[in-house]
Amino acid sequence: MSDHHHKETFVTKYIFSTDHKMISKQYLVTGIFMGVIGVFMSMLFRLQIAWPDTSFSIIEAFLGRHQDGGVMSPDIYLAIVTIHGTIMVFFVLTAGLSGTFSNLLIPLQIGARDMASGFLNMVSYWLFFLSSVIMVISLFVEAGPASAGWTIYPPLSALPQAIPGSGMGMTLWLVSMAIFIASSLLGALNYIVTVLNLRTVGMKMTRLPLTIWAFFVTAIIGVVSFPVLLSAALLLIFDRSFGTSFFLSDIFIQGEVLHYQGGSPVLFEHLFWFLGHPEVYIVLLPALGITSEIISTNSRKPIFGYRAMIGSIIAIAFLSTIVWGHHMFISGMNPFLGSVFTFTTLLIAIPSAVKAFNYITTLWKGNLQMNPAMLFSIGLVSTFISGGLTGLVLGDSALDINVHDTYFVVAHFHLVMGVSAIYGMFAGVYHWFPKMYGRMMNKTLGYWHFWITAVAAYGVFFPMHFIGLAGLPRRYYSNTAFPLFDDVADVNIVITLFAILGGAAQIIFLANFFISIYKGKKAEQNPWRSNTLEWTTPVEHIHGNWPGEIPAVHRWPYDYSKPGHDEDFVSQVVPLYEGEEES
């Protein structure tokens, strides 16, 4: 590899690149762009929720024909809620997070020149880009984008008569998602093959950093579950366009009976959640992997219970594929199935608890280096616990009855998968920015970014549990039709104010990110004094990662502060000294 140099043109280097490091940056920047759209939408609908019937010039400016005098229409409200969910879950937290860091770290941390197939990797990114473009285009169609909720339950998503967004907007949504799934499958297969086959000498599976374990297992979950969503999307396309009745039956709408007979929306729910629930872990596990690595490095301590962490990643992954029914306790599914899904769901709390306790124990008696990445990682553990615990309410079929689809659910999943995963993403960006761009991000801006975000995130989602417990359904355009909910109006204002604060804080991040690319301080080779292999590569990116031989690995990645060594870190490439025991 090192002895033949392709002449790289601008196009092969920056656009159709097959280098995993460049592809990772492409994923990140696309993910950030989509994230800006997704977060901006949440600002718009939070304005509507807090101050319904109030005119906002920003709404007038951005929503065009979907607003009247600065007040958004109910249909566009549902549409931006839908697109916010879709973009954040799939485009930011699946592609933006996993795509970025799996691509960057898998070859670098296992000691490989590149992904198993650089070409497939490139195709994977460009399919993702295409699906992003289609999703963004769908925002501009005449009747508005898809608006049946990010779960796109039919019949609402199947019938343009039921809601305007189910016309062209929904078609584009489905096409975009189908392409997205293809992209994600290509990526995932590549990750799996690379981890299994291209590890360097000495890199046993039990010496892999937990990041790699997390990406590897995430890819497996993706391969198992994404195709099921693809099939659901295809069947829905058939129902919408070719008159089949997979999900539809006995429908009377706008004065006429439709021809559909014999299908069931509950079938769609099963197919959707067979991906939808594992998706939570597709989003979360990479964030947890990143956190494991960062907490250990910055605590200057080995991650506590390395094998238990691997075990719990695998256990979570396995269980995640048999719990989907907990989204459907009151869907009309047989109550006995509800019992089974309650059982499997609450089992997931055990490996999750192990992970949380292990993180906390890793901090104990550490020597914590408070870099911005570390702050976000500690923040992740906090929101993971806060959000995870309310899962005990929602995962229990009996308790789910009265909080299902209320704001309690919104608060729960935003904390446990939304905020936690985005913290993981931020942590990863701060930590591996020097590896990506050869420069450092500014820490002071990082601190401001973290603390404002942390206060805002709890300020938004903690009170939100209470309006859910007050019985307020999610996805209500306004609560003014119910005097019963007049007393939650104040809470909603508080939430919106915190949301705006949190949204604004992200500008600090964007500024820090883009300025640092060009003006950041030049990075040293191993700025965080870390053990993993990516820090043995030169700062300047080269094709093939290592200039000479790929180094061999002699130890696990967590020998921090190991007795018998002068430094408080020992790189994986350092051989064991005579008589040294491997941890």
Place this chain on the structure above:
Amino acid sequence: MTALLYILLAIVVAVAIWQVASILNLKSVIATEKDNNTQGILFAAFGIFFYGLMIFSFVKYSSILLPDSASLEGEKYDTLYMVTMVLILVVQAITQFLLFYFAFKYRGVKGRKALFYADSHKLEMIWTIIPAVVLAGLVLYGLSVWIDVMDPSDAENPLIVEVYAKQFQWEARYAGEDNELGLANVRNIKGINTMGVDMTDKNALDDVPVRELHLPKGRKVIFKFRSQDVLHSAYMPHFRAQMNCVPGMVTQFAFTPSMTTEEMRLNDKTITKVDGINKIRAEKGEDPYEFDYLLLCNKICGSSHYNMQMKIIVEEESEFNSWLSNQKTMAQVVQ
């Protein structure tokens, strides 16, 4: 046009930050001992903010929560909820304390070496087995309540009511004297027969269609849910009851109302809540609100999803019976 202004404004802000950041020292990139100290202290402060926010929310927002359950099954729900919530709060309080405390206590100091502590089977066993045991208890308790709520087959003489959903309205149908609902399908919808009741079915004739739900106190009510167009969800939060309405199938839920509307209006928690609401309404110059049970739609169903509701009135059985006997039956309505 205004959108362009906003975008320009954003660019101006970005340029401003760029300039400020350039002036600021971009060279400070790795946490120093001083940073460790400051940030560690900030974590302690954040811990205080965190507990403060929790306590504040529980005190301030307890008045907006739902009042006591208005159904017998809901009382079991509330007990299970309390047990779970106490457990959650105990675990939350302990783990978050440890997290923020450790972040503060072990903030980095130059020259100190962290403890090399990679494993402890004993500890890991403890925090695998304890959650497992607690969860086993929680699962068994939860499932006993679930089975109890979801299986109304042992009810004596239950009242059968169909709740019928469509964009954006609820209707209902009582099973009438034979206590058996007549067959129905959307293909029979015609004119005043808005629920598509099959009038050739003899069970249908005595069915009673209504637009306002009345329920008798103390008698088990078995609800049969249907939808004519998209998914809806029949949510009756005061009874701790919810079930989706699915086109093409009939779903079911049951509960026994335990407080009449009048009794609920006199319940302490209801009074506190209603007083709170009326204070807000008075400030806005709106009419005072009087408590009523409600059926809401809780599954996104279209533009007016947010305004799809039906009033529920719970009354003594004798009042209920006389109300029901004054309603027209299907046979009378369709003629």
